[in-house]
Amino acid sequence: MCGVAQAENGATGWLRYSRITEPSALQQYRLLPRRIVQSDTSPIGGNAAAELARGLRSMLGGQFQVDATLPDADAFVLGTPDELHRLLPQWKRPSMLAPEAFALSKLDEHGHHLWIVAGGREKGELYGVFHLLEQVAEQREIVPNAEAPSAAIRWVNQWDNLDGSIERGYAGRSIFFDGGHVRADLTRVSEYGRLLASVGLNGCTVNNVNSDLRTLQPEMLRELARIADALRPWGVRMSLSVDLSSPEVVGHLSTFDPLDPRVAAWWQQKTDEIYKLIPDFGGFVVKADSEGRPGPSQYGRTPAVAANVLARALKPHHGIVLYRGFVYNHHLDWHDLKADRARAGYDNFRALDGKFEPNVVIQIKHGPIDFQVREPVSPLFAALRHTSQAIELQVTQEYAGQQRHMVFLVPMWKIALDTDMRAGNRSTPVKEIVEGKSFHQPLGGFVAVVNVGLDDDWLHHPMAMANLYGYGKLAWNPNLTTDQIIDGWTRLTFGNNPLVVSTIDDLQRNSWHTYEQYTGPLGLGTLTDIIGIHYGPGIESAERNGWGQWIRADHKGIGMDRTVATGTGYIGQYPPELAKVYESLATCPDELLLFMHHVPYNYVLHSGKTVIQHVYDSHYDGAATAATYAPRWEKLHGLIDDERYQRTLALFEYQAGHAIVWRDAVSEWFLRMSGIPDAKGRVGHDPNRIEAEAMQGDGYTPVDVTPWETASGGKAVVCNRAVACTLTTKLEKPEGIYNIAVQYFDIHPGTAQYELLLNGKPITHWAANNIVPPAVSDKKLDGHTSTRFTVHGVWLAPGDRLVLSGVANGAEPAPVDYIEITRP
Numbered sequence: 011m012c013g014v015a016q017a018e019n020g021a022t023g024w025l026r027y028s029r030i031t032e033p034s035a036l037q038q039y040r041l042l043p044r045r046i047v048q049s050d051t052s053p054i055g056g057n058a059a060a061e062l063a064r065g066l067r068s069m070l071g072g073q074f075q076v077d078a079t080l081p082d083a084d085a086f087v088l089g090t091p092d093e094l095h096r097l098l099p100q101w102k103r104p105s106m107l108a109p110e111a112f113a114l115s116k117l118d119e120h121g122h123h124l125w126i127v128a129g130g131r132e133k134g135e136l137y138g139v140f141h142l143l144e145q146v147a148e149q150r151e152i153v154p155n156a157e158a159p160s161a162a163i164r165w166v167n168q169w170d171n172l173d174g175s176i177e178r179g180y181a182g183r184s185i186f187f188d189g190g191h192v193r194a195d196l197t198r199v200s201e202y203g204r205l206l207a208s209v210g211l212n213g214c215t216v217n218n219v220n221s222d223l224r225t226l227q228p229e230m231l232r233e234l235a236r237i238a239d240a241l242r243p244w245g246v247r248m249s250l251s252v253d254l255s256s257p258e259v260v261g262h263l264s265t266f267d268p269l270d271p272r273v274a275a276w277w278q279q280k281t282d283e284i285y286k287l288i289p290d291f292g293g294f295v296v297k298a299d300s301e302g303r304p305g306p307s308q309y310g311r312t313p314a315v316a317a318n319v320l321a322r323a324l325k326p327h328h329g330i331v332l333y334r335g336f337v338y339n340h341h342l343d344w345h346d347l348k349a350d351r352a353r354a355g356y357d358n359f360r361a362l363d364g365k366f367e368p369n370v371v372i373q374i375k376h377g378p379i380d381f382q383v384r385e386p387v388s389p390l391f392a393a394l395r396h397t398s399q400a401i402e403l404q405v406t407q408e409y410a411g412q413q414r415h416m417v418f419l420v421p422m423w424k425i426a427l428d429t430d431m432r433a434g435n436r437s438t439p440v441k442e443i444v445e446g447k448s449f450h451q452p453l454g455g456f457v458a459v460v461n462v463g464l465d466d467d468w469l470h471h472p473m474a475m476a477n478l479y480g481y482g483k484l485a486w487n488p489n490l491t492t493d494q495i496i497d498g499w500t501r502l503t504f505g506n507n508p509l510v511v512s513t514i515d516d517l518q519r520n521s522w523h524t525y526e527q528y529t530g531p532l533g534l535g536t537l538t539d540i541i542g543i544h545y546g547p548g549i550e551s552a553e554r555n556g557w558g559q560w561i562r563a564d565h566k567g568i569g570m571d572r573t574v575a576t577g578t579g580y581i582g583q584y585p586p587e588l589a590k591v592y593e594s595l596a597t598c599p600d601e602l603l604l605f606m607h608h609v610p611y612n613y614v615l616h617s618g619k620t621v622i623q624h625v626y627d628s629h630y631d632g633a634a635t636a637a638t639y640a641p642r643w644e645k646l647h648g649l650i651d652d653e654r655y656q657r658t659l660a661l662f663e664y665q666a667g668h669a670i671v672w673r674d675a676v677s678e679w680f681l682r683m684s685g686i687p688d689a690k691g692r693v694g695h696d697p698n699r700i701e702a703e704a705m706q707g708d709g710y711t712p713v714d715v716t717p718w719e720t721a722s723g724g725k726a727v728v729c730n731r732a733v734a735c736t737l738t739t740k741l742e743k744p745e746g747i748y749n750i751a752v753q754y755f756d757i758h759p760g761t762a763q764y765e766l767l768l769n770g771k772p773i774t775h776w777a778a779n780n781i782v783p784p785a786v787s788d789k790k791l792d793g794h795t796s797t798r799f800t801v802h803g804v805w806l807a808p809g810d811r812l813v814l815s816g817v818a819n820g821a822e823p824a825p826v827d828y829i830e831i832t833r834p
């Protein structure tokens with residue numbers, strides 16, 4: 011059996027097609043045909059047949075042969091209804107098979123068993139094949155079945171730059187670009203297309219929404235056409251993010267005013283040029299008037315006017331415009347208690363409802379701010395009733411641990427999709443709005459920012475691919491449950507061993523909530539360094555700047571008052587029934603309290619706890635849960651391949667340490683701000699800690715850490731010499747077994763070396779080996795770089811002499827925050 015011993019780097023994602031060896035499991039597939047008939051010679055049809063042969067061969071062994079005509083044997087028969095009807099006139103057509111839908115049925119013909127995989131069009135066949143293979147991989151019975159996707163738009167966005175970097179990408183460089191060009195080798199691009207198709211995704215925007223102006227130059231378009239060629243056989247249409255000033259910069263016009271006829275003509279000519287090169291081009295994604303991007307506001311025009319110019323150019327080619335609703339002013343006046351970034355989407359788009367061409371879709375982030383760990387849904391979803399909409403989600407974990415923390419986001423997305431907006435006082439859940447059902451719109455769907463990179467396993471953390479898989483599954487069918495999704499992913503990714511499946515399912519299922527607990531509970535947002543890299547804690551960075559993600563914390567209370575009665579009025583943007591729930595403290599759910607209201611620290615939640623005690627407790631609970639990940643994972647040793655086992659274990663150990671950084675930073679900050687002690691006496695009392703600056707140092711010098719809450723006592727020590735520096739302490743612990751944790755800072759670049767010695771004997775050593783995300787500004791001692799190394803099970807006795815030795819390397823001065831010695 012593959013999986014146990016064989017090393018795996020994660021490159022195949024959930025398409026591993028592991029050999030099935032259990033006799034009982036094999037038995038049910040014994041009678042499956044060994045012949046595959048594919049009469050259609052299109053690249054997608056060909057891929058569907060080849061994939062079926064590849065998957066079955068790999069899982070079941072033996073040969074599977076693809077033919078163009080019906081053999082005198084059992085067979086799988088793939089085709090569109092017309093093709094199938096030609097081959098098998100007696101086959102009963104399903105009444106309606108939408109172009110991307112599939113129907114799996116069985117037919118007995120001349121004593122042979124035929125498994126028919128019908129697709130509305132070739133893409134449907136491909137989806138049918140992946141469905142069938144998934145059943146086998148999960149060792150389920152193959153039963154006749156028909157499925158159609160929930161909505162037409164099921165796209166991914168990649169924020170890749172032409173130089174090969176990826177904005178908010180955490181898994182290596184771009185699979186598409188390098189050095190200003192499309193890569194010569196696009197193998198990873200077709201593999202990506204295959205992964206996307208396997209979960210029903212059908213579009214990929216390949217360049218950053220902060221679009222490079224070179225994108226629309228003729229030479230670049232010819233290069234981009236190669237990416238489209240690589241994705242096409244998987245039914246994935248390529249699209250591009252465009253900069254609205256392109257007519258001026260690329261086209262050398264004197265303006266990019268969308269109402270200028272020369273501008274419209276330029277877009278038309280450019281679009282025609284694109285379709286000559288890429289006949290199935292998907293369309294344009296537009297970020298304008300947002301975070302410094304040029305836009306129609308420069309000419310006093312609305313987003314509708316700008317979107318429509320592009321839409322008219324695309325219309326003859328059946329292309330669409332995804333105009334992002336993420337339009338806001340990042341120079342807000344923080345003194346103004348009525349200013350509110352959350353209002354922006356609605357305020358900018360509400361009045362334009364009905365003014366867009368039918369092939370324009372407004373792409374709306376699920377929350378009104380920006381992918382925070384908890385936000386209410388954007389009120390814009392309910393406000394646009396004559397305009398198509400797509401929901402924008404984020405697979406790349408920008409605010410959710412950057413693929414160094416395990417955070418399975420499907421439960422969060424489900425809350426957004428299931429939120430019933432009660433538009434017009436009737437049931438209008440977000441998922442039905444974006445499907446186009448609620449308001450009878452022609453288009454609509456799902457977009458996720460994914461940002462896979464060249465890392466072998468696409469997203470860096472072996473657990474992170476569950477988010478891409480889950481996103482695809484939800485876009486296909488938003489009614490799937492979290493349990494169905496995670497269970498499918500785990501089985502496909504790690505096999506069907508019951509202990510493996512139940513352990514991983516459990517770990518993933520609650521990981522978002524846990525992350526919320528130790529980062530930003532009660533609707534506070536992520537409490538990260540908001541104007542920096544969005545990773546570790548940086549609480550005050552949210553306040554007193556124009557970016558508008560304020561938490562409005564002072565010595566008395568906390569939270570943004572967004573009520574209609576006394577606040578920014580944001581709540582009034584929701585339809586009345588939902589607005590009523592949020593407006594009243596009596597009904598506002600605890601988890602959104604501080605997003606909607608400003609309250610004193612001792613305000614009592616529905617749970618019976620005060621706000622401040624909840625903040626403390628949730629951080630301690632969350633960090634305690636994160637600490638269970640590694641030991642739970644260790645139970646799977648030997649049950650999965652060693653490569654992914656070790657990689658995940660290292661990340662879980664790291665996460666446990668970084669969750670403590672979060673816990674301490676947020677708790678300490680709130681203690682200082684509120685002046686209210688933790689009823690359980692934990693915050694500010696760390697009896698097992700020895701501060702580095704309190705140890706006897708040789709070569710080490712104390713430094714202040716900013717922000718102060720990201721280091722214990724606000725201080726650390728650094729070694730600024732070529733030879734090792736040391737910290738020495740005499741321990742007075744009762745005799746016994748202990749864990750020794752060293753809190754240090756791992757910065758880029760540089761690999762400092764550390765060693766712990768007990769009574770002169772080395773007990774462990776390690777390197778600051780950059781497990782933290784490689785963010786550009788990550789050169790400081792702070793909440794991003796603070797990292798923990800733990801050595802377990804050390805026998806200590808009173809009077810022991812503990813020495814920590816650090817050797818600086820490059821820009822990394824072997825920094826240390828503290829040592830903590832605890833009972834296991």
Ligand code: GCW
Pocket residue numbers: 169177178219220297336380381408
């Ligand atoms: O989430 C924020 C990111 C920006 C991003 C922007 C957007 C691509 O911090 O990096 O820009 O949103 O969605 O446009």
